[in-house]
Amino acid sequence: MTGRFEPRIVAFCCQYCSYSAADLAGSMRLSYPPNVKVVLVPCTGRVDPLHILRAIEDGADGVYVAGCLEGDCHFLEGNFKAKKRVAYVQRILSECGVEATRVRMFNIAASDGPGFAEAAIIMTETIRALGPNPLAAKNEKMAEELRVS
């Protein structure tokens, strides 16, 4: 154990582009940080602000949404909707006193395996610099007891 902080990062990836890019990154044997846990979504337009907030609330150190390149969305504008929702969540987190940069949007083409690896690296380094989710360390046990919904 080196004691280095290893962030837990959730990535919502669209099945048409960034998830395919993740597959390609694997096929290309590119290495990227194991900190990223991928959640497959049919389109980033399916990602709700609540999904991101719940991930943060439940201890994720960072969350990113990875959609198609702008203009390439399989459902035309799902990635634009996701972009606005990510910005909305960033505003809410700022209001909550949590760093908005823990949440971010990426656009990665299906053919861009290296792009997926790069996004994972960027996000991991960003979150590592920010440190752990401030919620994770605070009153974990008490919060569990109080959490009623």
Place this chain on the structure above:
Amino acid sequence: MIIAERKPIKELLNMLSGHDRVLLVGCKGCVTVCNAGGAKEVAVLAAALRITRRREGRPIGIDEMTLDRQCEPEFISWLEEPLREKGYTAILSAACSVGPQYIAERFDNVSVMPALNTTFIGGTLEHGVWAEFCRACGNCGIHNFGGLCPITRCSKGLLHGPCAGSSGGKCEVRPEADCIWHLIYKRMKNLGQIEKLKELKPAKNWSSYWSGGVRRVVREDLTL
């Protein structure tokens, strides 16, 4: 519908300081349609409040419940059981201000706070954009203006034509808004009723507005 907006998280947290068991109540009426206090907004707000309080080291337990409408006493009574059994010390109502007032009058042993600012009576311009259309003056006269309301939609509430600030069809007070008198004129012209605009309107009787005191509507045929 009634348009409302969520209050800033900081303001809500100030209201909730001292409370650690809270029921956040949404409404499936107008505030669901204007995305301010429906089930989804309630879930997002609850998460945001929990996140902030946990970050501050003072966790808060928030249950969520969304009533069919908070402007009906019948639905307010649905809160009785959870209040009795869960021991909430406060209710945060995500409805127009009718909701928290009903709750406050019904339950005298729990603090009630508004989660929203009730903004105006309006409609949807496009997804995510709402505008004011009615000031509830209590004496509608929009038939005199081609069906458009100058009292609400003219920033100065003028009844006899535009002010000198109307420019390019836009309002000088709020340049993003249409000058309603520009629209009224165009519409009356299309209708061939331009002469009607020249009629002198008597001073409006504002006693049907809030200057006449608390208003009430009674339909004897419906009362029990």
